[in-house]
Amino acid sequence: MRCPYCQHTDSRVLESRSTEAGQSIRRRRECLQCKHRFTTYERIEFVPVTVIKRDDRRESFDSSKLLRGIIHACEKTGIPQVRLEALVDEIEAELQQRSVREVTSNEIGELVLHHLQGLSEVAYVRFASVYRQFQGIRDFVETLDRLKSHTSEIDAECVDKSSSSQAIEEEASASLMTQS
Ligand SMILES: [Zn+2]
Ligand SMILES: [Zn+2]
Numbered sequence: 327m328r329c330p331y332c333q334h335t336d337s338r339v340l341e342s343r344s345t346e347a348g349q350s351i352r353r354r355r356e357c358l359q360c361k362h363r364f365t366t367y368e369r370i371e372f373v374p375v376t377v378i379k380r381d382d383r384r385e386s387f388d389s390s391k392l393l394r395g396i397i398h399a400c401e402k403t404g405i406p407q408v409r410l411e412a413l414v415d416e417i418e419a420e421l422q423q424r425s426v427r428e429v430t431s432n433e434i435g436e437l438v439l440h441h442l443q444g445l446s447e448v449a450y451v452r453f454a455s456v457y458r459q460f461q462g463i464r465d466f467v468e469t470l471d472r473l474k475s476h477t478s479e480i481d482a483e484c485v486d487k488s489s490s491s492q493a494i495e496e497e498a499s500a501s502l503m504t505q506s
Pocket of ligand 2: 441
């Protein structure tokens with residue numbers, strides 16, 4: 327980093343502070359030649375990510391759209407919206423850090439599932455039922471069985487709702503996959 331006063335290339339860092347809620351780092355520097363002080367900011371580069379949908383159409387990743395889809399799929403699961411917002415932020419940060427700038431909607435769905443798993447079993451099942459577009463009731467029952475094998479706390483009412491209410495699933499699915 328060149329000194330803005332004398333163009334010397336070496337400086338020492340006097341102080342580093344995280345700003346913008348951890349989105350950037352502010353550094354106070356002192357030029358080793360002229361001793362002038364100046365400030366630099368370091369932030370993560372933001373690069374647009376392209377989503378490849380199931381029908382091969384491409385669109386740029388839209389975090390608010392993903393959030394809407396997740397909120398819809400997680401209705402009545404008791405997860406506060408702030409948790410879902412944090413989840414979307416985390417997924418976006420993960421996508422930003424990849425070397426590949428394209429991601430399939432399936433990969434995003436699996437990322438969401440991965441994160442929901444630790445948050446709520448019910449939300450996990452509901453989201454899986456929408457995202458993986460279960461081929462039939464057998465897939466759904468298998469997923470339930472897998473979950474039941476390591477938890478006994480599945481809210482039967484919610485699970486029943488998500489299996490029977492095809493309309494809700496289709497609507498949620500539409501908002502995840504095809505909304506534009
Ligand atoms: Zn200088
Ligand atoms: Zn993660």
